[in-house]
Amino acid sequence: MKDTLSVAVEPRLKVLLPLPLAGAYDYRVPRTLSLKIGDFVVVPLNQRDILGVVWDSPTEGESKPVPDHRLRAITAVLPAPPMTESLRRFVDWVAAYTLSPPGAVLRMAMSVPAALEAPTPQAGWVLAGPGGNRQPRITPERQRVLDAMRPGEVQAGGQLAAAARVSLGVLRGMADNGLIRPALLPHPRRFARPDPDHPGPVLGDAQAAAAAALVERVAARAFGVTLLTGVTGSGKTEVYLDAVAECLRQGRQALVLLPEIALSAQWLDRFRARFGVAPALWHSEIGSRTRRDTWRAVAQGEAPVVVGARSALFLPFPDLGLVVVDEEHETAFKQEDGVVYHARDMAVVRARLAKAACVLVSATPSLETLNNAETGRYQALHLPQRHGGATLPAVEMVDLRQAPPERGRFLSPPLIAAVSETIGRGEQAMLFLNRRGYAPLTLCRHCGHRMRCPNCTAWLVEHRAQRRLQCHHCGHAEAPPAECPECGTANSLTAVGPGVERVLEEAIALWPEARRVVMASDTLPGPAAAAAAAQAIQDRAVDLIIGTQIVAKGWHFPHLTLVGVVDADLGLAGGDLRAAERTVQLLHQVAGRAGRAEAPGRVLLQSFSPEHPVMRALVSGDLDAFMREEAAMRRPGHWPPFGRLAALIVSSEDEREAERTARDLGLAAPGGEGVQVLGPAPAPLALLRGRHRRRLLLKTRRDIAVQPVLREWLARVEVPNSVRVQVDVDPVGFL
Ligand code: ADP
Numbered sequence: 001m002k003d004t005l006s007v008a009v010e011p012r013l014k015v016l017l018p019l020p021l022a023g024a025y026d027y028r029v030p031r032t033l034s035l036k037i038g039d040f041v042v043v044p045l046n047q048r049d050i051l052g053v054v055w056d057s058p059t060e061g062e063s064k065p066v067p068d069h070r071l072r073a074i075t076a077v078l079p080a081p082p083m084t085e086s087l088r089r090f091v092d093w094v095a096a097y098t099l100s101p102p103g104a105v106l107r108m109a110m111s112v113p114a115a116l117e118a119p120t121p122q123a124g125w126v127l128a129g130p131g132g133n134r135q136p137r138i139t140p141e142r143q144r145v146l147d148a149m150r151p152g153e154v155q156a157g158g159q160l161a162a163a164a165r166v167s168l169g170v171l172r173g174m175a176d177n178g179l180i181r182p183a184l185l186p187h188p189r190r191f192a193r194p195d196p197d198h199p200g201p202v203l204g205d206a207q208a209a210a211a212a213a214l215v216e217r218v219a220a221r222a223f224g225v226t227l228l229t230g231v232t233g234s235g236k237t238e239v240y241l242d243a244v245a246e247c248l249r250q251g252r253q254a255l256v257l258l259p260e261i262a263l264s265a266q267w268l269d270r271f272r273a274r275f276g277v278a279p280a281l282w283h284s285e286i287g288s289r290t291r292r293d294t295w296r297a298v299a300q301g302e303a304p305v306v307v308g309a310r311s312a313l314f315l316p317f318p319d320l321g322l323v324v325v326d327e328e329h330e331t332a333f334k335q336e337d338g339v340v341y342h343a344r345d346m347a348v349v350r351a352r353l354a355k356a357a358c359v360l361v362s363a364t365p366s367l368e369t370l371n372n373a374e375t376g377r378y379q380a381l382h383l384p385q386r387h388g389g390a391t392l393p394a395v396e397m398v399d400l401r402q403a404p405p406e407r408g409r410f411l412s413p414p415l416i417a418a419v420s421e422t423i424g425r426g427e428q429a430m431l432f433l434n435r436r437g438y439a440p441l442t443l444c445r446h447c448g449h450r451m452r453c454p455n456c457t458a459w460l461v462e463h464r465a466q467r468r469l470q471c472h473h474c475g476h477a478e479a480p481p482a483e484c485p486e487c488g489t490a491n492s493l494t495a496v497g498p499g500v501e502r503v504l505e506e507a508i509a510l511w512p513e514a515r516r517v518v519m520a521s522d523t524l525p526g527p528a529a530a531a532a533a534a535q536a537i538q539d540r541a542v543d544l545i546i547g548t549q550i551v552a553k554g555w556h557f558p559h560l561t562l563v564g565v566v567d568a569d570l571g572l573a574g575g576d577l578r579a580a581e582r583t584v585q586l587l588h589q590v591a592g593r594a595g596r597a598e599a600p601g602r603v604l605l606q607s608f609s610p611e612h613p614v615m616r617a618l619v620s621g622d623l624d625a626f627m628r629e630e631a632a633m634r635r636p637g638h639w640p641p642f643g644r645l646a647a648l649i650v651s652s653e654d655e656r657e658a659e660r661t662a663r664d665l666g667l668a669a670p671g672g673e674g675v676q677v678l679g680p681a682p683a684p685l686a687l688l689r690g691r692h693r694r695r696l697l698l699k700t701r702r703d704i705a706v707q708p709v710l711r712e713w714l715a716r717v718e719v720p721n722s723v724r725v726q727v728d729v730d731p732v733g734f735l
């Protein structure tokens with residue numbers, strides 16, 4: 001008793017490390033360091049030094065604290081702004097919601113370790129000023145340098161030499177002679193302040209009313225979610241840019257999430273037109289230096305507006321006032337590997353923790369979001385008409401049973417006629433097929449053998465231009481064999497079904513004179529190529545656009561008046577929970593590219609089932625009615641959003657191990673009122689990258705949280721090291 005009382009307790013802190021460990025670890029605080037919660041620190045772990053964050057949440061499952069003598073000390077604190085309370089709470093929240101280790105989530109918030117170090121100051125030159133009694137010779141070159149400098153202003157050597165049209169050697173010579181001296185360049189301000197009062201377009205009445213409502217939400221400096229809907233081309237972007245302007249006036253930072261930031265050149269042009277400067281960008285294709293500078297600028301409040309992909313949610317905004325999620329229905333917002341999370345849903349959480357306004361934007365909102373608006377959790381704003389008097393395109397079906405294409409072709413006579421007319425009038429046409437490559441299947445005409453991926457349950461897709469058969473899941477590629485690998489017959493392999501390359505081949509034969517562009521992820525590698533293609537279309541240097549889902553993304557092509565959907569039934573196969581909803585959203589978005597300016601647009605959907613509710617909804621344009629029917633179908637079975645789902649994906653290189661673990665999970669499955677487990681069953685992708693996969697699906701009533709159910713369930717089953725069990729809360733894909 002006496003003993004324990006006399007023990008001096010050394011100060012200790014919890015440090016969370018960006019590693020998939022259980023929770024934060026205790027460390028001793030040396031007297032030489034003064035630390036606060038949120039500080040980035042260096043700590044020893046095993047034989048390594050590692051970066052972490054001083055955390056304040058209780059360590060999960062901690063039974064007794066580590067005794068003092070086993071405690072190791074924090075080594076150093078880094079010269080970076082501490083991680084804010086709201087970001088730390090966000091990391092904890094995402095970890096708890098997705099059942100991920102907090103350290104795995106923290107890693108996303110510390111993705112740029114280099115940004116935590118003080119930036120190395122760059123040296124430049126400054127006028128030496130009077131002093132010394134040397135009289136160096138002033139050559140014309142040296143005079144040009146002196147003319148290019150102002151007293152006290154430090155300039156980078158390269159810049160100065162270029163301005164004075166001299167070599168760097170001239171500068172060094174001037175320094176030797178005491179005319180100029182080296183000095184540190186001031187820390188550059190990377191991002192100019194967007195001007196909220198820069199003159200923007202004059203909003204129409206409906207736009208102005210919606211913008212005013214959003215501005216009010218932002219000015220309230222409190223959390224709230226608003227759904228902004230409106231037909232394609234109604235001008236939603238201009239409306240939410242007004243909310244961004246208000247956020248700037250409030251002196252807070254704004255974040256805009258776009259589903260495919262690399263395809264957003266037109267969006268950036270509009271931002272520049274509205275605010276006079278470009279925003280900060282955040283996505284996987286910015287270089288490491290920009291990444292470091294941007295991260296730091298955000299942390300220091302010097303990046304007023306960030307436009308980014310989902311990972312931008314984890315940037316260290318000190319005062320976030322607005323989060324916009326554009327095209328909120330897009331499945332690209334779901335991250336499927338590592339920490340599995342939905343950026344749209346996490347954006348709402350990020351906004352709540354930061355006391356910021358959140359705006360979800362879409363012409364075709366998800367049923368989840370519509371339901372939240374209906375039940376009053378979200379405010380709803382709607383723009384009923386296209387901007388500038390443009391009308392919505394007329395959508396017609398082409399029944400492929402009545403108007404089939406020629407044998408071995410994929411474009412029907414009515415669609416061919418419509419394209420010919422359109423480009424004959426000097427307008428642009430688009431053919432949409434959501435499939436890359438030449439053909440999705442290669443088959444032996446002699447024995448029926450199908451070319452499949454050795455690592456995945458998938459056919460190999462032919463990419464004829466590159467003379468390759470390729471797996472779209474694992475990247476496996478091989479040259480097309482000259483003879484069938486099964487029966488050995490020569491020249492027996494034949495392409496089955498179309499991809500965009502094959503549609504292009506058909507288009508070349510039909511319209512040899514037309515100027516064409518193919519927009520697919522493999523034909524437009526990177527943002528610059530996509531921007532160039534979009535520019536060519538805008539400049540009318542293209543007559544015919546052939547593309548995959550890339551063409552559905554928010555583009556504004558004023559001269560495009562015809563959209564032909566080559567296979568409208570494509571997304572309905574497989575039939576997962578949201579197949580119909582997603583097909584309606586995608587095709588409506590594609591259709592929405594047509595007729596956005598004066599000339600009216602027309603859309604032709606080729607289908608074998610024109611009577612399907614999805615096709616009827618697209619023709620009538622009454623998506624509200626379609627979504628009401630979807631809701632009515634999902635409600636009784638407690639399917640989302642009227643119930644909750646979580647998937648367990650069991651995988652192993654050893655099929656029996658995967659099978660056994662899946663069976664054990666099935667035997668230990670939770671049950672009871674409002675809780676149901678489906679499976680285990682082989683995943684549709686039963687083999688992926690060489691791993692055998694089984695799936696289980698937990699379905700609960702909406703008032704039951706899945707996380708505690710999952711935690712208890714997983715704790716009951718022992719999982720061998722060779723087996724991985726991935727948890728996917730609110731699954732979007734079911735492969
Ligand atoms: P949505 O996002 O709703 O599909 P956009 O925001 O892309 O629609 O707007 C469609 C087109 O109309 C864009 O080219 C946009 O610049 C233009 N536009 C929208 N609102 C205005 C306005 N008030 N004044 C001028 N042009 C506008």
Ligand code: ZN
Binds near residue numbers: 453454455471473475
């Ligand atoms: Zn594969």
